[in-house]
Amino acid sequence: MAAINDKILLVEDEPQISSFIGRGLEHEGYTVIKAVDGETGLDLAFSELPDLIILDIMLPGLDGLTVCRQIRDAELQTPILMLTAKDAVPDRVAGLEAGADDYLVKPFAFEELLARVRALGRRRAPIESDAPLHFADLTLNPTTRMAQRNERVIELTAKEYDLLELFMRHPNQVLTRDQIYDRIWGYDFGGESNIIEVYIRYLRSKLEAQNEPRLLHTVRGVGYALRES
Numbered sequence: 001m002a003a004i005n006d007k008i009l010l011v012e013d014e015p016q017i018s019s020f021i022g023r024g025l026e027h028e029g030y031t032v033i034k035a036v037d038g039e040t041g042l043d044l045a046f047s048e049l050p051d052l053i054i055l056d057i058m059l060p061g062l063d064g065l066t067v068c069r070q071i072r073d074a075e076l077q078t079p080i081l082m083l084t085a086k087d088a089v090p091d092r093v094a095g096l097e098a099g100a101d102d103y104l105v106k107p108f109a110f111e112e113l114l115a116r117v118r119a120l121g122r123r124r125a126p127i128e129s130d131a132p133l134h135f136a137d138l139t140l141n142p143t144t145r146m147a148q149r150n151e152r153v154i155e156l157t158a159k160e161y162d163l164l165e166l167f168m169r170h171p172n173q174v175l176t177r178d179q180i181y182d183r184i185w186g187y188d189f190g191g192e193s194n195i196i197e198v199y200i201r202y203l204r205s206k207l208e209a210q211n212e213p214r215l216l217h218t219v220r221g222v223g224y225a226l227r228e229s
């Protein structure tokens with residue numbers, strides 16, 4: 001899958017490094033969201049659901065290792081590239097143990113960073129694009145773009161598929177209406193349209209056609225979540 005328009009969360013407190021990385025990635029076509037401390041980084045990892053996180057180890061407040069651990073403890077599988085100032089083995093090991101996918105030692109050339117970012121994108125791509133997704137008795141097959149509940153095959157329209165895939169990739173997680181809008185319709189939500197409600201209704205009627213238990217739940221005032229009850 002092309003890296004173009006992939007959303008990258010950059011958690012780095014040093015302004016010069018942050019702007020050097022940010023500008024370079026934007027020039028390559030990535031969308032870059034920035035945080036300058038660990039807590040904001042952690043919040044944005046969940047609220048923005050980036051495709052990749054570039055995480056500095058030395059941060060004010062929560063350090064990068066703690067942020068990484070908390071992301072993994074919450075079972076968010078976003079690829080994480082750690083940045084470390086020291087070429088110290090303990091730092092690298094700690095980063096990988098905390099759940100990072102790769103690390104890069106400062107100072108580095110932008111091309112090095114870009115190579116790692118692309119490699120992480122490639123590593124993720126086959127898993128995300130082809131392997132069937134499972135949740136409870138529901139299966140979604142990205143190759144055929146069909147869903148199945150137990151043995152019952154469910155045909156989906158393109159938008160229904162995209163919406164269900166988003167939930168299947170973020171199970172047990174509340175997705176806000178803004179996040180859904182941004183990911184499925186690709187522009188900011190104005191707050192007027194009820195298109196999400198309409199599509200959720202379509203999906204529920206297909207997923208529950210045989211009175212199967214509800215999987216797509218409304219979280220009042222927030223959004224929706226794929227969960228078992």
Ligand code: CA
Pocket residue numbers: 012013014056057058059
């Ligand atoms: Ca730093």
